Amino acid sequence: MSELLRESDPASQQVSSPSPSPESKTYNEQNDSESGAAEKKTPVKETNTEAVQEEEPFFDFQMFINDLKNPKAEPLVKYTRSFLSNFVTQKKFWTAEEQEKLVRNFKVFIYGKFSEFEPFNTLDRAKLNNAQEGLEKLIMGKLYPFCFSPELASKIDIEELDESHKNDVLNDQFLEDKIAEYSFIELDNLDVPNKISTKLSRFLRLAGKELNKINHFKAPRDKMVCILNSCKVIFGILRHFKLDKDGADSFIPLLIYVIIHGNVTKLVSNVKYIERFRYEKFLKSEDQYYLSSLQAATNFIINMNRKDLTIKDEIEFDAQYTVNQETQKKLREEKELKQKQEQEASAHPLTESPYNPIDDITSSMVSMFSDFFTNAASTPAVAETDGSTAVPTPTPTSKAATPKRRRSSHNRAKDDLFMQTAVKKMEEDEQAETVESLVEMFPDLPPELIEDICIAKKYRTGVCVDTLLNLYE
Incomplete structure (x- = not known):
């Protein structure tokens, strides 16, 4: 178990050269090359110190929105509206690679435009960074249904998805199946030292709760914060028991345990989403380390079988495995019945979706900035940059282009x-x-x-x- 975890630990892996076509690989091969690439930028030591935490930049989305509502920032609104309109109308389905390139190029483009328009060109460094974070949150909130693989798969047949989005969804299911299969394992099966195993349950529940919040958010930053909070709870308890120097022998097993017992869903897709759409300069070495660690943990779980675990009593383990299999079978049957009932109910025109306050806030935001998310009366102008990626230019202002209903x-x-x-x-x-x-x-x-x-x-x-x-x- 310990040797396997050392191999999975991003801090102890050897750097490997990524292949030109990572999406043609299996999930495990992708993780190997991605972890290698991340290692070039990620310190092998744990960077989560109090000093680093206290330097965490502030984020105030409302401040960004207030700046964006300034009439002098109207060209930035038009650029953003044009980009979003082009993204959702120019092509039925973008591949994950195309989406990543389009979003990255637009961020570079619009962040450069911040220096040309008030009030953004008067902001200090911290507030400008806040504005860039806010812009990312705004556009990805709108593009989430098109860019987050499970959202896409909920709307179209999985076979219609491009290879990358399809792999995300399939690997989510592989991970969730394996989590269900081994949901009964305990800390001693993962070689966690006995001296702390009895004191960890409350902390690990909190870590699992924090990680489970990842599906409550749409912005890459917010999802990353969920990962950070979960991992910091784990490292906090390890530091307290002076086990933080043991690398994979301590942190990775606890992260694996948190993922399994937290029953976190869509985890592979969430990690891929962060990697694709989190602006590179916002991913600090600490973020990269935790992302790599999460990939290592999910990779281990997907490939896990009983020989990878420490089993003291084979007979007892077999009995627990059998009971768990029967339990999981019943849960699957209940889930299938519930899904069937929901599908039948969804056909009824008066059926309402479950209440979600986040949806209310998003709807309000869309309503406030409806110009962002609706097509202009005239076709937005498009400036070609490299012959393959369209960067929007503002739609000319005219009375004809002004919506009749304000x-x-x-x-x-x-x-x-x-x-x-x-x-x-x-x-x-x-x-x-x-x-x-x-x-x-x-x-x-x-x-x-x-x-x-x-x-x-x-x-x-x-x-x-x-x-x-x-x-x-």
């Missing part, structure tokens, strides 16, 4: 207020959930102290766990 100032103000209120409510709920989880993890500490630390550390889960653990030392 949203009233009153309605826009209502949408503004709704979005701000909804975002604030979601933030408060998430903060309360963080405090509640930490109080459960640290029952010996006063809840008031835990809440004060959360406020001081801006509710960053990993940093809060580190600080609270230090109180025990």
